[in-house]
Amino acid sequence: MAAAHCERQVIPGRRFQTVREILSEQSTMVIAEQDGVPSLDILFDHMADAVYLLDPESSHILWCNRAAHADLGLAAQEVLNHSVLSLQKDVTGLPQWSDIAQVIRASDCYTFVGRHRHADGGEMPVEVNTTHFAWGGRNYFLSVARNISKRLTLDPQTSTRDERLRFALNQAMDGLWDWDVVSGAVYFSPQLKRMLGYGPDEMTPHVDTWTHNIHPDDRDQVMSLIDQHLRGRLMRFEAEYRLRNRNGHDVWVHDRGQICERDAQGQPTRMVGMVQNVTDRKLLELRLEKMASIDDLTQLPNRRAGMAVLAHQVELAQRGGLPLCVGVLDIDAFKAVNDQFGHAKGDAVLHQVATLLRQTLRPCDYVYRSGGEEFILLLPDVQPETAFAIAADIHAALESKDWEADLGMDALTVSIGLACFPLQTPAGKLLDLADLALYRAKEQGRNRTCGPHDTVQHTQAPDRQRELP
16 A cells, blocks of 8 residues: 555656656666566565655655655655655754755765654664665655664674674763874764764764864863863863754754873873763753843843843943943833723834834943833933933834834833933932933923923923933
8 A cells, every 4th residue: 555655656746657657767777577486576665764755856766665754753745745855853943954965966976863753752873875766857765764773773793792782882872982183083983973963974984074063152261271281281171062963054063072191201192082962952052041131022131131231331431431321211101002902002002112222322321121111221421411302302212113013002101210410429329310310301290301400391402412310
């Protein structure tokens, strides 16, 4: 059932042809057509290895034999016309596929060791050998995948203790490396190559290959730690950093290594190490860090992160005598928005205001959401008149926005309170003074900017620029 279904797949752009017909037309294929000799489809159906005919451009599976889907617990229709990437756990994304496809075209036979997904959620280790050929003016890849799970064991009777130990480490970790410090040659284990998206016969075995794949932001630190270990300043090398995968994305690894051989003068000659893929853990840590410091609704820094930056800016202002202005911005009549339109619309308003603030403020300025409808502005190295000009730009941006078209509501306004150092002292009280200024702005009718002792509104620039009283 499965073999017949697989074989009769139509090759796009051609008349209705079976894979048997394609292969039989190759000059090197000889099929015995006589009684008692199984046909080609029967031979494919009884192969122990999985066979896939692939479209090199899209990676789609055009034909497969029975083992190609049955060994994975899948039906033929769950494999055919799907991308081979849906089966392969170690090739992610078309960019990596395109890179591998170029290597296949340039090779007589390309070998890749990876893992195929099983329908039950498990995985099957496979060695895939792929060749390429042309037929009828079109190119094809023919892949033969062999289950190597039995190969990934050692005979305890014939293997040495060192071989068993090396085997266990190689299987337990995501990669091993063995570096000849003198020559620069490096052995990269198949698992390590697979983690980076390469086949077992790829990756030039040299230390330069490794350093080239280290993320530029991490490279200096990693090489410094290795150098310190080689000079005896660290007992072992250990680092977490990013390696560039073949398809261009970063893989976070935990790398540990140690010198294992020295020459007669005590100089290191060989260093070995183990690599573990910690991408999932690292991304979770980064997400948690972001959640701890970023307001989820507005994607601005939250109060906790903002207060830390404020304290740092105040310290810099006091130490260097630099000017610093702090603003407290509050959306006018925000409760009415929630009451009239609902909290979902209120959340949309907060997001829109946050976006406008990011677009209006200078690159060196800092804004965070303090809570509710209140935002804090940190304006470093500005005189009061410049701070009021920035506030006027915020009022103008809100006024020019088409709130009716975007959110179906009347225009929104904000009130802003400003306090500046060294005009108002001490610097540690700037937030309190800005909050007092906001109260004055609200008291005077909203939609304006005030200083802590203002009796006159400031909503426009430059004709209303002046220093805080």
